[in-house]
Amino acid sequence: MLGIQNYASFIAAIIVFQLIPGPGTIAILNASARGGVRAGLATVAGTLLGDLVYMLAAVAGLAAVMAANQLLFNALQWFGAAYLCWIGLQLLRSRPVAGDAVADPARPAAAHLRRGFAISLTNPKVVLFFVAFFPLFLRPDSSLLTLAALMAHVSIISLAYQGVLVTAGNAVAASLRSSPRARRVALRLAGLSLVGFGIKLAISNR
Numbered sequence: 001m002l003g004i005q006n007y008a009s010f011i012a013a014i015i016v017f018q019l020i021p022g023p024g025t026i027a028i029l030n031a032s033a034r035g036g037v038r039a040g041l042a043t044v045a046g047t048l049l050g051d052l053v054y055m056l057a058a059v060a061g062l063a064a065v066m067a068a069n070q071l072l073f074n075a076l077q078w079f080g081a082a083y084l085c086w087i088g089l090q091l092l093r094s095r096p097v098a099g100d101a102v103a104d105p106a107r108p109a110a111a112h113l114r115r116g117f118a119i120s121l122t123n124p125k126v127v128l129f130f131v132a133f134f135p136l137f138l139r140p141d142s143s144l145l146t147l148a149a150l151m152a153h154v155s156i157i158s159l160a161y162q163g164v165l166v167t168a169g170n171a172v173a174a175s176l177r178s179s180p181r182a183r184r185v186a187l188r189l190a191g192l193s194l195v196g197f198g199i200k201l202a203i204s205n206r
Contacts, residue, residue, distance in 0.1 A: 003139070003146035004153075009197060010137045013084075014154055016193045018161040020091065023119050025165065031112050032166045040166035042112035048158060049113075050120020055154065058130035059147045062138070076135040081202035083132040088194030 004010055024047045032040030065073050120126070134150050 002149040003142050004149060005137050005139060007137075009200060010150075010153070011157070013133070013194075013197050014157045015161070016190050016197070018158060020190045024116065027116055027119050028162055028165050031115075035107065035112065037166055038109050039107070039112045041163075042109035043116035044159065044162040044166060046113040046116020046118070047120045047162070048155060050117045051126065051158065052151070052155065053121065054127040055130050055151045057127050058134060059151060061131060062134055063144060063147060070140045073135060073138075073140045076131070078202065080132040080134075080136045081198045083129070084136075084194050084198035087129075088191040088196075088198065091191030091194065092188060094191075 028040055028043045028047065031043040062073075062076075065076065134147070137150065138146060
């Protein structure tokens with residue numbers, strides 16, 4: 001669909017990544033629980049803007065690689081599959097702890113947006129992720145329209161999932177703060193899924 005290879009796996013992988021609790025998730029949940037829907041949505045907007053910056057950087061680099069060197073692009077596909085497996089293994093080995101969510105005093109929506117944007121931009125591994133992830137679902141002759149479709153899918157699914165986080169902010173935030181076990185289960189399931197995706201995509205891209 002839209003020139004995206006392994007479309008079903010692409011959608012499933014995005015969903016799995018969204019389910020991994022990270023700094024952005026905690027920021028959205030805290031803002032929603034303490035500042036209401038408006039604060040939560042402002043934080044969502046900030047994290048999405050940060051992700052967009054990194055996606056644009058990744059896509060610009062990928063477009064140049066696809067135009068210049070097919071062998072290098074194929075190497076990126078193998079790197080991407082290995083990177084997914086590596087992320088999955090790190091999640092399987094991780095040990096989440098309770099209490100890493102920080103209390104959020106009342107603040108204007110613009111401050112929440114800036115905070116979400118800053119949290120997203122202070123994770124430079126995100127651009128590496130997109131550079132590794134996108135080639136798995138592209139062909140060397142893919143157009144800029146396909147690259148734009150990849151970014152649109154990530155942004156729309158992220159917005160939908162994070163919107164759910166905002167509406168469920170109080171309950172989910174309490175669960176994540178007080179139950180390392182719940183976070184551990186989520187991380188283990190995500191880790192297994194990513195290892196599986198990495199292996200599947202490595203095989204399909206041979």
